[in-house]
Amino acid sequence: MSLPYTDKFEMWLREHHNASYAPSMEAYMRNQFPFLGIKNPERVALTKQFWKEHGFPKADEGVQIAQELWQLPEREFAYTAMMILVKLRKELEKSHLEVLEGFVVTKSWWDTVDIIADHLIGYYLQQFPExxxxxxxxxxxxxxxxxxxxxxxxxxxxxxxxxxxxxxxxxxxxxxxxxxxxxxxxxxxxxxxxxxxxxxxxxxxxxxxxxxxxxxxxxxxxxxxxxx
Structure with missing residues (x-):
């Protein structure tokens, strides 16, 4: 039986953790969140490699996976969740506003809220200005x-x-x-x-x-x- 998509990605990213970088990354965020110690350029490259090998989740599946990643403790998973949502933003429907608001009010700090406000909610509300x-x-x-x-x-x-x-x-x-x-x-x-x-x-x-x-x-x- 194959592992669910989120579990596969979690295992993939954890294999590349770097304990030497994690403390400084955590300190930069005032020690509010644990980190795997994977810097953004490497994390993005690893994520794209994973998508190439396992495919990219579409529509509601992708939103669900983003929510599952958000629940994981290390901050890198939240960053990947936002990557998924940004790529899916043209497919978001009216019903997804509550999901986006949920990302704003949980594990909140400027590093996630500003991306959600600008790249996700800002784009979303242009599609549904009413x-x-x-x-x-x-x-x-x-x-x-x-x-x-x-x-x-x-x-x-x-x-x-x-x-x-x-x-x-x-x-x-x-x-x-x-x-x-x-x-x-x-x-x-x-x-x-x-x-x-x-x-x-x-x-x-x-x-x-x-x-x-x-x-x-x-x-x-x-x-x-x-x-x-």
């Missing part, structure tokens, strides 16, 4: 900092398609947060949009009470362009 108002409202009023960060960041790659009133409203509502990751997200979102409309961002920053960190991050790209 879900945006209710989803963003739910995230903003939640007590979960990572869902709130997602509400601010999901439009990072939208450029001219950015819903600017929504972005600015999200930021205003979160502007008094004392959380570093919220303040940083505000600055990051504004900085990215400033590459599309610098004047809009400049005016917003000038008329909105933001933390010094958010302001500094928001105006970085504008200041760089002024120095050229």
């Amino acid at each position: 879900l945006i108002p209710a989803s963003v409202e739910k995230w903003l009023v939640s007590d979960n900092m990572w869902l709130q960060r997602t509400a601010i960041l999901f439009q990072l790659k939208y450029k001219q398609k950015t819903d600017v009133p929504l972005l600015f409203d999200c930021i205003r509502r979160m502007a008094d947060s004392k959380e570093f990751f919220i303040r940083k997200a505000i600055g990051w979102a504004l900085r990215e949009y400033s590459k599309t409309d610098a004047e809009a961002v400049r005016a917003f920053v000038a008329t909105t009470e933001l933390s010094p960190l958010s302001v500094r991050e928001a105006l970085k790209a504008i200041h760089r362009s002024e120095l050229k």
Whole structure:
């Protein structure tokens, strides 16, 4: 009897663990998660090799495998789960939003949440824009900092398609947060949009009470362009 796909991959990756790298990788993530000690370039190469030999899971099977990998303790499995979901994102259906939110609120830290917010939920909501108002409202009023960060960041790659009133409203509502990751997200979102409309961002920053960190991050790209 052959092993399930997830079990095969787990065994495959564990065979390449590197105890000498694991402590520094864990320390970088403030020792919140154990690591196998496999650096990203090697992990990506190993994963692609595994897919070549065992095939790539499709649609619902792939989502299920990503969820199973997410439950494994070492962080490298979570990174691979996100790789699978990014490759499957064109196949995601409306019903998968709850799955994506589940990834945001479990084992949460910036290294996973930012990829999910930008590359997965951001892409997903472009396919199902009718879900945006209710989803963003739910995230903003939640007590979960990572869902709130997602509400601010999901439009990072939208450029001219950015819903600017929504972005600015999200930021205003979160502007008094004392959380570093919220303040940083505000600055990051504004900085990215400033590459599309610098004047809009400049005016917003000038008329909105933001933390010094958010302001500094928001105006970085504008200041760089002024120095050229």
